[in-house]
Amino acid sequence: VTPITEVLHDQLLELIAAAPHLHVLSRPSINLSEFRYFLSKEDTSWAQTIGTSPAEDVIEIAGRICYMSFGKSQSNKSNSEYISHLIAEEHESVLEHASWTFLLTGVSRAFSHQLVRHRVGFSFSQLSQQYHDEHKARFVIPEEIKSDENAKKHWLDLMNRIRREYEAISRDLNSEEINGYAAPRELRRSIRTAARSVLPNATETKIVFSANARALRHFLKIRGSVIGDIEMRRVCTLLYQSLYREAPSVVADFQTMMQEDGYPIVVQKKQKADKIVS
């Protein structure tokens, strides 16, 4: 017969959020016929590299417009060589013309707080704990706790209790005599605002963010190799892999490197080992 504590433990596992997932909601597109019309008016032409993505084309075109390096003035650099050159020359404002919108799930509020610190070239829309009832919230378990049975038990017990107390506080406050809110919406908001004060950093959130290629590169550069931050490393790896599929030239100077703890870091190829934040 399975001991009762193990049964309870199995039930508590449903408190754990699924792994982080990064959905690409929108990506750059390009109106090539309009651009070819512009080129014909200028009596010039563009030798387009075969197999590039719209994001890579937009970046190359924006760069070439700066010098009108079309027709006879176009060098024989491929699109990826051209973008690498822009990056090497730190002419990175050109990268701002390509942006994506992502939906990120399975991350903690602790993680999202770090994400929203990125002010330049990012936009955010995050699940509200004031409008959304969180009594069924799931929690993101840190990898360190997941792999330690004792710590995991303490953690699950606490998350379970927090969920129950959140519900209890919401019930306690849901009495019209003790609050004078006329609008039910504001009453609900006030109850959730008060109740959410017990939710931990580990509470799962969902966040949509849009960012341009320059801002995303900066994010990967400073966040991708912080050894002691596995959740951040996991998201950076997803982001890098996504960008690698979307526009490989934009992240050609980055790579992932597996670490001893079983999780990769994202690092710039030229970034020396001693620059990795440990």
Ligand SMILES: Cc1cc2nc3c(=O)[nH]c(=O)nc-3n(C[C@H](O)[C@H](O)[C@H](O)COP(=O)(O)OP(=O)(O)OC[C@H]3O[C@@H](n4cnc5c(N)ncnc54)[C@H](O)[C@@H]3O)c2cc1C
């Ligand atoms: C390892 C690590 C540890 C951290 N620890 C802490 C911590 O303990 N406490 C804490 O509060 N934060 C901490 N942070 C967050 C960090 O300070 C930044 O707020 C966050 O990483 C956003 O980076 P950013 O400002 O470069 O990005 P963005 O806000 O996207 O800015 C991008 C770039 O634009 C320029 N820029 C933006 N705003 C200005 C401005 N006002 N003036 C001049 N230039 C500007 C800068 O060049 C900046 O790098 C940490 C970050 C890392 C990576």
